[in-house]
Amino acid sequence: MFPLVTAFCISICLINLTIAESGISNTTENTGIEEPKLPQLGTDSVVLRQLLNQETLIRMSMTKNVHAMMKDMVSLKETVLSLQSDMSTAKQTARDERVKMEKETETLKDEIQKLKERNEVLEKRLSAQNATDFRILAELEKSSEDRKRLEKDLWTGQEKFERNASEILSDLKIQIRVLSMSLMELNKHAQEIDKTVPELIENKYHVLSEMIANVSTSLLEETNRSLSNIKTDLSETQLDQLKLSAAVLSLEWFRNNISSGGFDVSERIGFTVGTTSDNRYWGSGKLVFSSVLFNQGQGYDASSGIFTAPSDGTYVFYVTITAYSSNTINVDIVHDRISKVRAHAYGSTSHQTGTNMAVLTLKRGDKVWVQFASGGGYYSDSVPVTTFSGFMI
The missing domain is CATH 1.10.287 (Helix Hairpins)
Structure with missing residues (x-):
């Protein structure tokens, strides 16, 4: 830094000397000031006098220039000190910023590592879920085939039963x-x-x-x-x-x-009803089976879900409840507000089924229905899976 300042000062001095010489000649020529007359000592004395005058002017000019240059040097020194202080502050700020950036970088690296680990866990869960979905789909397809086969067997059995x-x-x-x-x-x-x-x-x-x-x-x-x-x-x-x-x-x-003809089959009492839609959030009241498949004697009311005995006798009732997905659900066969038996479908796997049967002695006007007990949510299909049946023996 200081050799540069020294060279700068020397350059300024040379420039000022040149300007001073030019100024002296100009002053002598342009101002019209007469030089002091010395005694006539010949040509050498005149030359000596002119040299002395020029030397005096040059010294005066150099003195001014030196003072100005000293002021500039002081100002330049202050500027350099200020710049050094600013540079120190900037360096400290840069160091602080670098430390902060390093900490943030480490934090980001940790977060990226955590995200990678979480992503691996999610990928494993997704793979497991996909395997579970494929297994459930296969089970559903198998259940559908079993249901079709069961329906076929039921129709065949019904025809055979009628013949028998x-x-x-x-x-x-x-x-x-x-x-x-x-x-x-x-x-x-x-x-x-x-x-x-x-x-x-x-x-x-x-x-x-x-x-x-x-x-x-x-x-x-x-x-x-x-x-x-x-x-x-x-x-x-x-x-x-x-x-x-x-x-x-x-x-x-x-x-x-x-x-x-006192035991005419057409005069017997019996019904089979079901529901063609599921309800994931059902959890209270009577279960209303709106799809009526058979209602001999018109004892079942599809709007209320209640069977009313048309005559005195002994009746058999049967309920099948299928839980929604992996829910657990319990329903009761109720006779005039008193629970008689309970069907329990435990949600260990998807669409578990619970069944139960009750033989009841009813008087004409007695009412029987299916009532929610605990759990929640039942499953059915366009061909009823959740059903309720009863008949008089």
């Missing part, structure tokens, strides 16, 4: 006719027994009376015991006769109803 039911009814009518004839013969035999039993008792009584008159006191006690046993046998025989008569009457009534 017709054959069974025909055989039953034949057997009832045979049974009626047997019962008539049994009734006739029972009437004959009614006639012979009193005569037999009377004969035994006379024999025992004669024996009582002819035997000792010890034999009399034994005879009394035998008579008591005979009376007990007689009472049991009469009770069996009453039971037999009641059975005969029941069979006669059954035969008359069969022959008169």
Whole structure:
């Protein structure tokens, strides 16, 4: 820095000397100031006098220039010091910024590493989820195939059942006719027994009376015991006769109803209903099955989900509930606000199914429905999966 300043100062001095010489000559020429006259000492003295004058002017000019240059040097030094201070401040600021940038860089590197690790975890989860989705899709396809096969088997079974039911009814009518004839013969035999039993008792009584008159006191006690046993046998025989008569009457009534059409299938009561849409968030109240597949006797109301018994009798009810996705759900078969049985579908895997059946004795007007118990959300399809059925036996 200082050699540069020194060279700069020397250059300025040379420039000022040149300017001073020019100024002196110009001043002498242009101002018209007469030089002091010295004694006439010849040409050499004139030259010497001019040289002295020029030297004096040059010294004065150099003095001014030196003072100006010193001021400039002081100013330049202050500027250099200020620049050095600014440069130190800038260097410190740059160092601080570099440290800050290094810290931020380290932080960004840590965040990038964390993001990479998180990305790897997410990729693993995504791979696992994709595998689960493929497995669920395969299970759904298998379930669909099983459902179609089950529907086919159900239709085949229903047709076979109808054929077998017709054959069974025909055989039953034949057997009832045979049974009626047997019962008539049994009734006739029972009437004959009614006639012979009193005569037999009377004969035994006379024999025992004669024996009582002819035997000792010890034999009399034994005879009394035998008579008591005979009376007990007689009472049991009469009770069996009453039971037999009641059975005969029941069979006669059954035969008359069969022959008169009292058990017409068209007059029986039964229903099968389901839902064709699922509800992921269902969790309270009655489960209303809006899709009615069968409703003989018009006991089921599709608007309220309640079955009302058209007549007194014994009824069988069956519920199937399929949980939505991996939910858990519990529903009850309710008879007049009292829960009878519960169907439980535990959400260990997707679309678990719970079933249960109840046999109930109902009076005309009694109500039965399916009620939410706990959990939530059920699944169904266009062909009902969640269903409710019942019939009178």
